[in-house]
Amino acid sequence: MASGGGRSHRQDFVSLAALISREMKNEKMEKPTVRYGQAAQSRKGEDYFMVRTDCQRIPGNPSSTFSVFGIFDGHNGNAAAIYTREHLLSHVLSAVPRGLGREEWLHALKRALVAGFVKTDKEFQNRGETSGTTATFVIVDAWTVTVASVGDSRCILDTQGGAISTLTVDHRLEENVEERERVTASGGEVGRLSMVGGPEVGPLRCWPGGLCLSRSIGDMDVGEFIVPVPYVKQVKLSKAGGRLIIASDGVWDALSSEVAAKSCRGLPAELAAREVVKEAIRTTGLRDDTTCIVVDIIPPKISEEPLPPKKQNIQNILRSLLFRKRSHDSANKLAKKLSAVGIVEELFEEGSAMLAERLGNDDSAVQTTSGLFTCAVCQVDLAPSEGISVHAGSIFSTSSKPWQGPFLCADCRNKKDAMEGKRPSGVQVA
Ligand SMILES: [Zn+2]
Numbered sequence: 345m346a347s348g349g350g351r352s353h354r355q356d357f358v359s360l361a362a363l364i365s366r367e368m369k370n371e372k373m374e375k376p377t378v379r380y381g382q383a384a385q386s387r388k389g390e391d392y393f394m395v396r397t398d399c400q401r402i403p404g405n406p407s408s409t410f411s412v413f414g415i416f417d418g419h420n421g422n423a424a425a426i427y428t429r430e431h432l433l434s435h436v437l438s439a440v441p442r443g444l445g446r447e448e449w450l451h452a453l454k455r456a457l458v459a460g461f462v463k464t465d466k467e468f469q470n471r472g473e474t475s476g477t478t479a480t481f482v483i484v485d486a487w488t489v490t491v492a493s494v495g496d497s498r499c500i501l502d503t504q505g506g507a508i509s510t511l512t513v514d515h516r517l518e519e520n521v522e523e524r525e526r527v528t529a530s531g532g533e534v535g536r537l538s539m540v541g542g543p544e545v546g547p548l549r550c551w552p553g554g555l556c557l558s559r560s561i562g563d564m565d566v567g568e569f570i571v572p573v574p575y576v577k578q579v580k581l582s583k584a585g586g587r588l589i590i591a592s593d594g595v596w597d598a599l600s601s602e603v604a605a606k607s608c609r610g611l612p613a614e615l616a617a618r619e620v621v622k623e624a625i626r627t628t629g630l631r632d633d634t635t636c637i638v639v640d641i642i643p644p645k646i647s648e649e650p651l652p653p654k655k656q657n658i659q660n661i662l663r664s665l666l667f668r669k670r671s672h673d674s675a676n677k678l679a680k681k682l683s684a685v686g687i688v689e690e691l692f693e694e695g696s697a698m699l700a701e702r703l704g705n706d707d708s709a710v711q712t713t714s715g716l717f718t719c720a721v722c723q724v725d726l727a728p729s730e731g732i733s734v735h736a737g738s739i740f741s742t743s744s745k746p747w748q749g750p751f752l753c754a755d756c757r758n759k760k761d762a763m764e765g766k767r768p769s770g771v772q773v774a
Contacts, residue, residue, distance in 0.1 A: 375486045376585055377642045378411050381614030383621040384635040390418035391592050391633035392425040392477075396433065401449055401485075408446070410485040413637050415497045417592040419555075421475030424562030427468045428479050432561075435467075436460030436481075438723050450488055454576050454692055457481070457492040458702045461561065463722045465572035466759055469564040476555070476563030479574070480512060480590055484641060487581045488691070489588065492574035494559035497592045502605040503688060504584040510601060511588075513575050513695060515559040517548040523558035524548070526697055530569035530765030559697070568762040573702060575695040579688045585641045586688070587613075589620060594634030598624035613638045699760045700734050703750045720750035721759075732757045 384391060394414040401408035412433055418425030439456035440449060461479065478495025491499050493512040501509050517524050517534055524534055533551040536544035547556045553566025561572045589604055599607070599620070607623040608616035616638040624634050696702060703720050717726045720734060731751030752760060 374644045375407075376581075376644065378484055379613045379640045379642060380411075380413065380637060381612070381617035382635075382637045383617040384633070385594070385621055385625060385630055387594075387630050387633050389633070390422045390425060390477075391594070391635040392416045392418065392422070392429045393635055393637060394429045394433070395637065399433075399437075401444075401446065410483060411639075413482040413484070413588075413590055413639055415480045415590050415592055415635055415637060416477045416561075417495065417497050417594075417633065417635070418475055418477040419560075420563075421473070423471075423473045424468055424475040424560075425477040427471075428464055428477050428561050431467065432460055432464045432479060432481060435463045439463070439720075446485070450485060450490070450578070453483065453490055454578060454694070455703060457490070457574055457576050458699070459721045459723075461492065461494065461572045461574045462699070462756070462759070465561045466722065466756070468562050472564070473562070474565045476557075476560040476566075476570075478557065478592070479561050481574075482511075482588060482590055482639070484588075484639060487583070487585075487641070488578065489581065489641070490576070490578045492576045494561060494572055494574050495557050496596070497590070498596050498601070499588060499590045500601045500605060501579070501581075501586050501588055501688065502609070503582070503586040505687070507687065508601050508605045509688065511577050511579065514596075515557050515575070517550055517556055517558055520558060523697075527558055527567075527569045530567075530763075532567045532569045568759075569765055571697050571763045573697045573699060573763070576692065577690075578692040579690050581641055581688055583643055585643045587616070587641070588639040589616075589636065590639070591620065591636040592633060594630075594632040595620060595624045595636055597632065598628040598634075608638065613640045616640075698764065703734050717749070717751050719753040719756050721752060721756040724753050726751060726753055730754070734760070 378397060380395060380397070382393060382395065384393070393416070394412070396412040399410050399412055400406070401410060414429065414432065416425040416428045436456050436459070439459035440452045444452055478493070478497045480491070480493040480495070480497040480499055482499055483490045489501070489511070491511040493499065494515055496514045496516050498514065499511045501511055514520060515523055517527070527550050528534055534548055535551065536548060537546050537554070538544040549556050550558065550567065550570070553563065553570065555563060555566050555570060557570070559571050559573065563570050591604070595604060604620050604623070608619040611619055617636045620636045620638065621634050694702065717728065717731045718724065719726055719731070730753065732754065734750050734752055
């Protein structure tokens, strides 16, 4: 600004800027209310779920509270589902660096989810049990919803405008061509069951093991191309809020996303979850474990008192200023537009099964206070000579530096190679 600029003009600008920052702070402070309901009908006793509404990003600080919801649909026994329910959350949280602000924390969460899923799988397999499980894991922090999943327990989002979107992908060989190709490329065989000389029956499965899923936690007796690397999606809801419906395939084999969402509209979350389960069983009967969690993200009450005309005027000025300020950033502009029409802003989506891609580059390799590096997956301390870069020897090694983090311990490095079909794992590759 020119030094001779009008003083009063400048003062006006400062006071408006102060108002704007107050307005933006208020906007940030308005957290939605989270309500949930859960219902289940058991047939095999292999569906498990978890609900935690009291997690805190900063222990002891209630304004950093977030909620976690999970569904774990086990197969060949329930041990993997129970183990995952007990350990997945702590494994994910221990992979988030300490002392992060909210935005950084939400950013770090996407990678921590990958590490937490792989660590849970590795530790469960070390117990030598053969069962496996799907895992659909949902973290709700104010308006931001982060979903990580392996298997076919789906999470959908129903928004005020009536738009329904799916926040997970089904890792089923029958429907997922990409996963079929990945499994085949890693040395697995994909085919249906067949009687000797008879017709093929049932869904596509991969061999060895005969699993219909291409990703899961556990399952040590199937090929290691059945990986625990989750599909992760992060979205920010509009200020109108929305409803999440998380359910096992007992629901989704009976109901489409549309039908499930519509069957419970207008009901509070507790009744909604029961209604979805009832509707599924009404449609196909109780063929499978059928579990549903409904989570409502409800906007705070908007003051219904009309604003006095003068104040309204200031608000209009603020709004136009905010808009102009934000229009410098096209992403923000788009987000604002989407939010205005009640559409969800997509922040992140990644489904690759390759660990090197998912753990990414890490220029500021996390060093512990003891001066050691930690394994990016299992978080064990590594001596400087021990750590193997996630990029070492990979197809990325031309563009990335093998001495660059994140680092893996020898054990996790072995696991990574096996998942990518680089190590024989009892599978005969022709
Ligand atoms: Zn490790």
